[in-house]
Amino acid sequence: MNLTVNGVAHEVSGSELAPLLDVLREELGSMGAKAGCHQGGCGSCTVLVDGEPRRSCLLPAGYADGTQITTVEGLGAPEDLMPIQQAFVHYYAAQCGFCTSGMMLAAQAYLDRGGTDDPEAIQHALAGHVCRCTGYSKIIDAVAATARGDSFDLTTTAVGKHTTMANGGPE
């Protein structure tokens, strides 16, 4: 099988029925996709296959033969973050970070197909991704801001949309 991962071509032997996730992590040492469940239930292993978001724990590696695969490492590097990455930093949209790579790749695919900042559309697009930490609201804000084409100040983070600071807080 020929898998091109983040622009680098690899020839991989082994079962075409092995989950792409295991091939990425165990054979190619690409650790960006996380093994959260191996059941298709959490979304943390999502990668882009020819630009389409796929659960790599469900996708037989043979079906990725000849494709271009993008993992989180294939988005921007730390010094050259893509807008969706900047948005996740600015909106404080990650806590433990374990779901983040899958969540961002699904979000990037949503943006690539022309997704808007409509919260319901974002919720629908990312519905199968479980985040146990954030309660999702900052993730939705981050995706919406990216869809709007906002630019992001990475020295600070955004004020929560529905927050009120009472009795003389910093805001």
Place this chain on the structure above:
Amino acid sequence: MKVVGARIPRYDGVAHVTGRTTYVDDVSVPGTLWAKALRSPHHHAGITKLDTSKAESMPGVHAVITWKDVPLLEYGHLSALGIPADEPLLAKDEVRYLGQPIALVAAESEALASAAVDAIEVGFEERPALFDIRQAFDSESPKIHQWGNWYPHFEGEMDVRQIRKGDIDRAFEEADTIVQGVYRPAAIEHAPIETQVCQVVPEPNGRLTIYSCTQALYFSLGVVAAHLQQPLNRFKLVGGTTGGGFGGKVDTATETMTCLLVMKANKPVKWRWTREEEFLCSSTRAPWHMELATAVTKDGWILGQKMLTLHDSGAYSRFSPYGLTKHSFHHTGAYSIPNLHFDGYVVYTNRTPTTAMRGFGVTSVSFAVETHMNRIANELGLDPIEIRLKNANRIGDTSPNGIAYTDPSTVETIQAIAQAIGHELPADYRTMTNEPRTGELLPEHLVSQVGSTEGH
């Protein structure tokens, strides 16, 4: 004050969004073996046979461990406090919950490790299992542990956690209404997206490096060292970056057993639980059983409360006694109740052992006391916000163990919510503060409970 109070981005934010954060499963050490566990297929059974010889002789299998390999088989979550342990690291002659580990295998691939687990010969004699905590609590039910179904090691070797305050009989006698109810929140899975995982690497100097997802590096270090009867510096725990925990990763569920495999195989070993193991075998938030009876006056003063709490610890106690004690200290919720009678029991069942989870011991109280409060308001025909403000903790009011509150903000948070939902409060409720009770807010029945905040 520029940094504190500022909306600084996460220290690890850029690493998270670029996939550079290294979790335990991302540590890649060549030659690492995979671990798999033989787990109990029964909720309660005697082990009649355990023969690992076939598994041990399989090519590619480097180590098999059972209870015989553990220097100190029983070391509990609360052993550091001098409290006796009740759970073996690996089952010896009895299994008390479905999924309890009996043996572990380290082999050259995950599939091979699974095949080796299947090759372990094990025999069981099934025993009756108890799941209804009310039945397990009943003194006439079969016993899960030899000493019975109640945890027996509270202070003074009592098998019940008690709170007694004021004169409960008088409170119920003087009440206009007594409202009783039963509250039962469910067992919950922590479900962090990262499952339980560790990787142990033997170092040339004889030390073991333990890559761990623990929420508590030093606690887990102590647990490993105690089971293995080694000094703390035999081990280096590497971690600090955890893919979610919510209380479930304080359990040190994988580290000790993986060390034992490494000590036998002298090769690195990784043990990553499947999501199914995480759901079916890892500890959960406990299901609780709480019965409340509250003595109230017709104008909404709470005179006294009697409570029975059964905390389902599952098969072993783990942190349950700690959780129940915390529960008892907070069992009045955000209110001042002068007369209390609380009995709480940690009850064993044949469920997966339960453990700490976000809000440990008090999430249950919040559900019981607050739902009960809403029922009381409803029964008395009173406004649920006003009855709360009236009974809310104030400066000088005392907790169930008689400690005075120094600066409670129950009143303020309730007022803020009333305003947010547009609930019009009468002037005297709108202007209330947390200042010490006086006048109409200090009826005769509350006088004796007021304490001193000095020295706290």
Place this chain on the structure above:
Amino acid sequence: MAVASVASDAATEILMPGSEDEAIAAFGDGTEVVVVGGGTIVVPDMTYRRLRPAKALMLGNAGLSGIETDGSRVTIGAMTPVQALVDLKAPLGPCASNVADLEIRSQGTVGGNLCAGEGYEAPRGDLQGAFLALGATARSAAEGDVTEEPLEDFLAKRRERLLLSVSFDEPAAGAFAGLDRPHTHDYTALAVSGARAHDGTLRLAATGAGSWGARLPSAEAAAGDPAAAGEAALQDVTPHDDALASAWYRTKVLPVLVRRVLAELKESA
């Protein structure tokens, strides 16, 4: 216990046909063959060692994908992703959009969904009800023999035959009612599909009330009185307990969903 390992099994022989004919030939009489559509069911079942097939027939390159319309006749290839159906009219469109989430719908196939074995924790085959309500036919092969027959007949022997496509006539009206299911990593606990054909034939079918989709002939017969039809539906199925809902609950709610489907069909008439 059933907590198995995450491990791929190298022992499985992989068959990857490049056309429908090759697929039919590779399937043979189906002995020891596990058919892989998108992989969303087979791959995790293999990962957890619930399934260890001798042969796996991977259909990804066999064609078999696409939706064709010939007049009012619609034919959907077995390898068409579920996501391709979401914009179709009720009951199929709303039923398809209720399946899992976007990523799984885009990978999972119509054939895989229809032929899924019973789930070990929850019902599978969310689309079965919608296709049954449409009176769909199934084109399938075994031992080189290709036949087309009513979907119900095919479903009864779906392990022995290779599904190639399903066809149905566009209904005059269709409706779908399922339990609200916002957490999308979840199977349909219970849903009812209904369709009225241009000749006036009314069909109703349920998913989640039993191990797989079932027509509701008693409810169809009583359709003039929605309340009676709802109760009658209970004669056609044997609701079960699983992780998502109890038999008791399914028994309570099936009549409600039947009534809602009939109301929606009446509105669109």
Place this chain on the structure above:
Amino acid sequence: MAKHTGRGIAAIEYPTGMNQNGDPSQCWIKVKPDGRIDVFAGTADIGNGSKTIQSQIVAETIGVPYDWITYDNSNTDSSPVCTGTFASRATFVAGKAAEKAALQVKQKILEIAGKEMEIDPADLEIVDGEVIAKGAPQTKLGVGDVAAAATWGHGELITGTGAQLKPYAAIIDPETGEVDLPPHSAISYASCAAEVEVDDETGEVRVTRLQQCYDVGRALNPSHVEGQIEGGAMMGLGLGILENCYPYYPSVEHRGGAFGSYLAPGMEDMPQIDTIMIENPSADGPYGAKGIGEMANNPQPPAIAAAVYDAVGVWVTELPITPERVLRALEAKAEPTREGKKVVFDEELSVNAVSSGGMRFEVPA
């Protein structure tokens, strides 16, 4: 079909730090020759923000920019003791240890700067990475220069250590629960209003809005606190209406082993979440902080239960409030037993309903 809306409220309290205390956290800090700060602590970051918050505390306390700090909690060789990240203690207890260690570092920087500048350290302060003479801000020396002088000139290592430990509060009377010391550090408070929509034919409950007010003590990083509160709200929603390891409790049948059968809240379960933060500083947490991470999932379940009652007139007191439980309650239309002044709900759930021995719940009347 009939959908009904309802609203319910709840108010709660929750302690910061381990119950009964006795749980140490420690921190040590060293300064590199260019003034950059290395912080070592054993506080795991489980998403709760240990790395961020402790770095902020150290930067603020010493008086240097946040990006001068490196924070290392990676292993037990380099870090001192920390009991761990649980019991809402990471910010409060471990953060206090970091503050104490940073104060020592600050003092040493001032001492060496005093020698370099020939000014009494008491007359110096550190602002934004520079040591400044109080009242004469043009007289200054960079913290980097001070650290260099310490290293190359004075032969000193600038370090600081901090340990936070509140003594264990013992139960001195197990009959009454009396303790010898306050068993908590700080206590925090919250209230919540939940709005729901209930379908009375299917029993389905949707939470449409959560309005919540938390006394956070001091929001050391408001975005972070929001994240804890919002994440907790969704977990509380899960507790309230979705999650259950044992769907047929107390039976263990049909326990879900997958995200497809265990209902963790997803993005489409989200209600609107409004957060009000009150800052009522704690007496001894770092910069007045309290720990609110855990309590964030406590007030929603009772508020949701009350909202369901408001909507359809039934109390569901077993969690989660599943569609089945709502339908069963609607069908039963159970009224409490009223006898004299007693109003008794849920008799069928009581231990008294199954007791064969003497274990009953007796209430005086």
